[in-house]
Amino acid sequence: MSATVGDYLLYRLSQWGIRRIYGYPGDGINGIIGALGRTTEFQFIQARHEEMAAFMACAHAKFTGEVGVCLATSGPGAIHLLNGLYDAKLDHQPVVAIVGQQARAALGGHYQQEVDLVTLFKDVASEYVTMVTKSAAVRHAVDRAVRIAQIERTVTCVIVPNDLQEETYEKPARAHGTLHSSVAYSVPRVLPQEQDLRRAADVLNAGKKVAMLVGAGVLNAADEVMQVAEVLGAGVAKALLGKAVLPDDLPYVTGAIGLLGTKPSWDLMMECDTLLMVGTSFPYSEFLPKEGQARGVQIDLDGRMLAIRYPMEVALTGDSKETLRALIPMLQRKQDRSWREQVEKGVRQWWKTSEAQAMNSANPINPQRVFWELSPKLPDGVILTADSGSGTNWFARDIKIRKGMMASLSGNLATMGCGVPYAIGAKFAFPHRPVLAMVGDGAMQMNGNGELVTVAKYWKQWKDPRFIILVLNNRDLNQVTWEQRVMAGDPKTPATQDLPDFPYAKYAESLGLKGIRVDRPEQIARAWDEALSADRPVVYEAYVDPDVPPLPPHITFEQATNFARSLLGGDVDAGGVMKQSIKGMVDKLLPHKD
Template sequence: MAKTAGDFVVERLSAWGVKRIYGYPGDGINGVMGALDRAKETMHFTQVRHEEMAAFMACAHAKYTGEVGVCLATSGPGAIHLLNGLYDAKADHMPVVAIVGQQARAALGGHYQQEVNLAVLFADVCDYVQQVSVPEQLRHVIDRAMRVAQAERRVACVILPNDIQELDAVETPPHAHGTIHSGVGYAAPLVVPEPATLARAAEVLNAGKKVAMLVGAGALEATDEVLEVAERLGAGIAKALLGKAAVPDELPFVTGSIGLLGTEPSWKMMQECDTLLVVGSGFPYSEFLPKEGAARAVQIDRDPSMLSLRYPMEVNLAGDAAATLRALLPLLEKKADASWRKRIGGWTESWWKLLEKRAMTKADPVNPQRVFWELSPRLPDDVIIAADSGSSTNWYARDVKLRRGMKASLSGGLASMGSGMPYAIGAKFAHPERPVVAICGDGAMQMNGINELITVAKYWKDWADPRLIVLVLNNRDLNQVTWEQRVMAGDPKFLGSQSVPDFSYARYADMIGLKGLMVDDPELVGAAWDQALAADRPVVLEARTDPNVPPMPPHITVQQAKAFMSSLAGEPELGSVLKNTARQVVSRVLPGG
């Protein structure tokens, strides 16, 4: 048969290096689906359970590989379903291309079935969105979508009316006025600031006596450079959640996560530093940074629009993290006074001891912190972690110790609930030879994780390493919001909105051919992790945890304390809340908790 426009789309994406597309079929995209079937030896199609998951998986693919992630959906409702995952990619500056179907050109404007103005719909989430009108247009539209995604780390969308997909392909547009002749390929430039700007930055950093660094996702490929600069400056390193894997947690000057989900050492360091160096982070919460005017500051970011956005920087360095740090390093003077580093090391040592005490305190039936404390030493060296949004994120942020070589990510800027499972699946397809751990709450699993376990059951035998462990914290509560109601709004837990139906996630895993494990005894948590990590197939590890163990913030404000006390007046689980809060507070002051 003649090559169709649908075939051309698949071949052009392949020429750009795309090897996998995540999506769901429908008659609006049938011409491309047929082409994917014909090209299945070179282009792999992953069928998801819902289009939103396809977009999340494409975003995860981009995060865990650095490549462009590609997702696909049919017209109307299929295209609409992509939006949440695409906004996740936009918020975290990930290169993703969406290919979406549309009704036939002759029907557009006629209130036709599944007709949606997709160009308008995608205009906010995408930096490039274009509907194809004729086959001659396809080449440059695909090329530009891929190039915009790669070069600008943005989301792009190509809209394909279904009648165009079945027309004959046009490999080379006519050499005539009004046509465009584009090409494949993009090589990222190495961007380094001007020497004079680097010198100004060095002057600020050299003058500091107490230097703090904050690193984010932009520093993930600059581990050596970050550590060298930190050694030269005698600095401590705090990490935004998207940068958790940038530097290993066992180093005494790495204070861990920052923010409401962060650590006490990170809070103290930011409050006491006199100089701040931010590398590749758009961490949004300025209240966890030094007070304005308390510290001189330098920022490095490849995106100039992110510079001086959270804190008034004295010097802004637009450039790639690793290259800029390498250029800066020769200009930095070695700090002679080690007292600042020693203080940071003391804070972190005390913090890890406190976390262990908190993890080992009693709960009913299992303290969620213990689940994570037992996991850290058991993590395989090459593990990839996909964390969800919820109270489980607190424990991931604080208690999980990452070592060098591990990968970890989550929905950062959007903080979208339900992203953990599709992230884990995207990570597994991107790196089928590596073990993957998904960290999810029961709310996220009921939102969409249960369905995506079916996707795991469909494909897991294709993976070189079958290990995908899904941790589910079964606490029958939308726990993060419950604690936000108590601490931020001063309201008691609203059972009508917060209680989640109980469900046997482990038994469900067994039913669909995976392995299910359930643990409700704290003394058996470690053994459960050992069993999960040794399994010959994907595992759902269901931990029945106590919802009333408080995710203690690194610093409690007077307003938060007053709100919490106010919430107790109508608290339906008052006894458990008070008991668990007391245990967490006592663990700080008494030996052995």
């Protein structure tokens, strides 16, 4: 039997080393689905929704560094991919979307499910989107899509009409107007000029109070970051996507930065005289030094991201690991370690404060305590995923990363609903490692419950059955509720914020998984032990108090005024909110209390 275009498309992907595709079938990709049935080269993971398939492909890219691939049918299937693809694009992850289209003869005829897919994907796949119309073009379309996704660390898209998928593949003729591509690709070494490295070293050597901010761009350069921090006597804050860069047991690591950040990170930025940003596009300038306060050096592989968050004196385009290696011999060790000692004292104080806040009573459970008691029990090599919501605060602040762990979430898009599909993507990439997702009940109801069906379908294939989803059941879209109060000064709006209660643990049991429901604080630790030793995936449902405030590291006068106005404006939960807020503020002032 002659190879079809669908067969050849898969063959070409396999030549690039791709072995797993996330997707959902449909008649717009029947020719590719049929080809999948004729090959043993690929593992096809059937998500419950195309958006979830795109999230899984993004997670594959984030946790492996390889290209993630997702597959969707024409029309609605293609449209569904967009949110997950934007997540990959904004977090600079290489993902290739393979998308079906209606038959070529029908295009332009207002045919069923006909959507202008090239235009639809032109933004999310701005570096490369093409529709293949001849079998001889599929080779270079796949080659360019994969190569550009890798080199630009972005999303690309190949659109294949369904009638073309089933045609016999013909290689390009040796003729004018044809292309003859290959799978050849190598990772470039990107280094700044030596004179620019020396300028950067001069700035860093002159500083007395050096602060570092690191992100996902240095996940492969932990040793170099530690060397620089040690030589410069610097404190190191971590952007959320860079949470796994350094272990949190290092005394000079101040933790997360921003609204979800820690007080030591705030103090680090507000008191430093020199800022070194490496591999991060952290967007919130109000959490960086005031303009003119600190001299700045930034390193990023993408020159477009340089000097847009803070006015940098030296902006270096280069691979973070290679650039730090080249920079280290030019740095002078700080003899005065008083700044480092000040940073470390703040970090020690912070962890005491966090523990006190986590152990505060709540109705019925303090959500922070769920994370605090989980942290020391995390198994070595665990892969952590988090969703977007108030639980992200506790993930950012209270989970102590150890060496060898990985962690990620939707950073720049900050979309809800990524936590569970991220975890599934991570588990397929590393079936021998434990995986733990941390999500709110809003995200779980949005799509997590659906993807539990995917977990039930596949979990017996995983070498290590440890796959845990923590669901914070607070019956509230909590992050937005708190943003209403603090940012806008509005009381909670029950019509938009209240969520229906749902039996997450019982639902897991109905799928053949393990469900654990915790509604008393004394159950938390024992339930974590049970979940982490289970012989199958677990939903750990924590029935938590929505009134515990995810306090930012620094509260402005405007935020305090808005908060007071929201409570005085008739917030339905004003009593509980006030009670829990006072407890949190007392802990900041008296962190050593029993």
